[in-house]
Amino acid sequence: MKGRARLRRVLVEAASVALVVVLLIWSLTPVYNMLLIALDPDEGDIEFEGIVWPQDPSLHSFHTVLTQGYWLVADFWHQLGNSFFIAVMTMVLTVVIGSLASFALSRMRVSRGWWLVNAPLLTYAVPASFLVIPFSRLMVSYGLANSLWAIVAANVTFATPYAILILRQYAALIPIELDEAARIDGASPVQIVRRVYLPLMAPALAAVGTFALLLAWNEYVYQYVLLSSTRNMTVAVAIAQFFNTDEAPWNYMMAASLIYSLPPIVIFYTLRRYIAAGLTRGAIRG
């Protein structure tokens, strides 16, 4: 019996090592493919020559993108700035609007009706990509055509319902007695938000903020439709523009893609600890 148990344990360990290897390959192959193409020194059209290893690796394409040395990346830095503006504004507004709404819904007990408390989720009944056309016409009437704020508005609209959901779940873990004690001490609701609610909610706010930031960095279709001029374009749209030309230099495209991928990765791994904590504690409990 003992030998069998040991064999079983060895088999389980071997299987989990195998799974680790499979998951590593699964997660990294597309990233490796980006590097493989970006490191190709050839300017102009690259033929896919069946290479699995960079034969003559060169940082030339990264240099070209960073110095804006090709017409498709001529506004790269400006466009990266646009992407940053949209992402940061989306993050800030989602956190501010979401935390205020979640405070009112979960701590002030405005209503117990399930439909009112969860009404923000109705947003997801009509997915974002379905609303591009009415949204773009709307933006013209709001005077926000070809404006980065239009993208921020769309992102905030679709990030906030999830943010409120997560924040409400997390808030349910904080004893309501804290609010009541503060209230007895004469604190106004604004002071309770600032002194009690927000500090205790910090991990959930980090999780929600990162979610909003990644949503903005992932978003494409609104940026594509709503931002028409090259100056107002974002990097995501600029990258997709490479497909519109016949002999586009794919190594530049991949170099731009890799550079564009760095900011969210850095932010994500910096905040990772908080994200796990923010999602963890609210996940099962209501």
Place this chain on the structure above:
Amino acid sequence: MSSVQQVLAGAGVGHRLRGAIWQPRVHGSELAWAIAFLVPYAAVFLAFVIYPVTYALWMARDPSLYGDLVSNPRYVRTVVNTALYVGLGVNVQMFLALVLSGFFMRRRWWIKALLPVFMLPWALPAIPAYVSFHWMLIGEEGLINSLLALLGIQGPLWFQDRRLALASNIAAYIWKWLPFWTLTFVAGRTAIPQEVYEAADVDGARGFRRFAHVILPLLGNLYLVCTLLCTLWTVGDFTTVAMVSEGAPAYSTDVLATLGFQYSFDAAQPSLGIAAVLSALPVLIPITILLMRALHTRQVQL
């Protein structure tokens, strides 16, 4: 299972709040503040959800549009694609996420070290990731087929075959979002009190039995909520299909989001495009209501 149930009972199961539809429990200046806190979100909701949705419904108000859609084989095929894309994309993803979340709960250093790498697809922006998938699979000399060639296998032309192209889109979508849902389930498992595991141990429930009788009942509602939320998000997914297969071969892998886009912009028939996407509402609205109910149940049950 008695001790497990005791622990659960101790966690406070029971009363379901059956509140009135509108039952303010705050008064005076408190209520004023509550409303003030809700105003920013209410404004966003009215200006960017209610208004565009109403506008969309108004644009697609002509019933003949729907007749045009149904009589078009391309629309019918797109509906089938969307059902496959969502059905497989969501369910395979959720199942894998649930299984992998259990794997990531194991206390081994190499599994802990894998987690940050495994999260990478979530942090990687969608456009670069999907463009990479596109180049990885295109033609005879993309990375995947080159790797297969090393093994002496002649890889298929992924985007020349509808099934393979559809599968490529689904795989890319799962690649991108699996970490997000896995992390959610890891969070859910972490939130299960240690006493529950200990109680299950005392009762001799291990391995599959522990999963089926202890973890699944506890995670069941979270699984349902995630599945519903993921379904809503997947139906609206545009970027994957637009970038990975680009609808190839010959528009046969389009989903509703990309079809609506093409009708609206390439064919300059915005009303038809909107009608195409809005035709999913009879499915999406019940899912949303189910999601809201499931969240409410969860809130008071455990």
